Amino acid sequence: MAHQIYFEDIAIGTQMPTLIKGPLVKLQHVIYAGASGDFNPLHTDDDFARAVGMKDGVITHGMLIMGFVGQAITGWIPKKNLKRFGVRFAGMTKPGNTITITGKVIDKRNQGGENLITCEVIAVDEAGDVKVTGSFDAALPTKA
Amino acid sequence: MADKSKVGKEYAPVTWEVERGKIRELAKAIGDPNPIYMDKDAAISQGYKDCPAPATFLTVPMMWSSSMPVLITDLAINFMMVLHGEEQYEYYQEIYPGDVITATPKVAAIEEKTNKAGKKMDMVTIEGLYTNQRGEKVAKATSLLVERK
Numbered sequence: 001m002a003h004q005i006y007f008e009d010i011a012i013g014t015q016m017p018t019l020i021k022g023p024l025v026k027l028q029h030v031i032y033a034g035a036s037g038d039f040n041p042l043h044t045d046d047d048f049a050r051a052v053g054m055k056d057g058v059i060t061h062g063m064l065i066m067g068f069v070g071q072a073i074t075g076w077i078p079k080k081n082l083k084r085f086g087v088r089f090a091g092m093t094k095p096g097n098t099i100t101i102t103g104k105v106i107d108k109r110n111q112g113g114e115n116l117i118t119c120e121v122i123a124v125d126e127a128g129d130v131k132v133t134g135s136f137d138a139a140l141p142t143k144a
Numbered sequence: 145m146a147d148k149s150k151v152g153k154e155y156a157p158v159t160w161e162v163e164r165g166k167i168r169e170l171a172k173a174i175g176d177p178n179p180i181y182m183d184k185d186a187a188i189s190q191g192y193k194d195c196p197a198p199a200t201f202l203t204v205p206m207m208w209s210s211s212m213p214v215l216i217t218d219l220a221i222n223f224m225m226v227l228h229g230e231e232q233y234e235y236y237q238e239i240y241p242g243d244v245i246t247a248t249p250k251v252a253a254i255e256e257k258t259n260k261a262g263k264k265m266d267m268v269t270i271e272g273l274y275t276n277q278r279g280e281k282v283a284k285a286t287s288l289l290v291e292r293k
Contacts, residue, residue: 021175028173035166035173037208052224062228063203067174070199075178079196079238086232086286 005077007108007115007140016103016119019072023098024060032064060093065132069121072101077138083116087134097125106135114139146266146291147220148254155215155249158272160205164241167195170204197239202247202274202285203231211249212270212287219251219268221291229267230288236281239274245282247272252286266291 029043038061041048046057066087073082093099103121110116116139123132171181179186180196187195206212216223239245253269268289274282 032173035169036203063200066231067200071174071176074199079180080191082199082235084234085199088230089228
């Protein structure tokens with residue numbers, strides 16, 4: 001996984017390999033709550049979630065979806081080459097959703113002695129509703 | 145609503161000893177099968193010193209230290225009305241098992257915005273620059289919290 005990718009291998013428009021995650025189950029929220037330390041009951045307690053206006057019950061941790069996007073990125077570009085990774089949480093995810101993560105390189109440049117790429121990423125559900133949008137920068141080695 | 149007088153305020157440092165098991169646990173919770181997070185030999189063969197922390201690991205010290213809930217309370221943000229709007233990490237070097245990382249969370253900005261539906265929201269930006277036990281910068285985390293009003 002994540003075999004070395006070189007700066008020369010990447011063009012503007014190069015697609016990140018697609019990653020499909022899910023369907024999400026409530027148990028994964030419990031596991032993620034324990035791992036991350038985010039015990040907001042909005043993610044694990046249906047009664048609490050309904051009481052604060054979520055008619056279908058619990059919603060998924062946004063950071064778990066960011067984690068999925070991180071999995072997609074570092075399954076393609078080695079973790080050690082990742083310089084920046086940012087997301088905006090655009091929509092709520094619920095148990096039963098299947099999340100598809102895609103990405104596309106939008107810039108490629110030499111800057112400060114590094115060979116940088118910028119890639120846009122997006123996570124959507126089975127209906128095409130957007131959950132997360134974002135981007136990352138990576139500094140890649142050259143073949144020369 | 146968020147207390148705008150707190151812009152620039154720094155909170156108690158968050159110090160976190162990074163455990164090998166926590167790195168593996170977070171990767172498993174995400175369902176990320178990449179062996180670099182589970183298997184030291186695999187990580188070394190791919191050019192790491194040990195299993196690196198996954199890309200979103202810095203959520204762990206913030207949440208497990210209860211730093212984020214303390215901060216939300218101090219800022220007088222209504223916990224029931226707060227959403228996580230954005231999250232960004234800048235990575236300066238890898239975080240490995242045994243590292244002791246420290247950040248001082250700081251309120252970088254509080255801005256009021258109006259959404260398309262005409263509803264007002266406070267946008268609160270929290271920054272944390274993490275250093276390791278050698279005093280080296282390892283990463284910067286920036287979180288945007290949105291308080292609906």
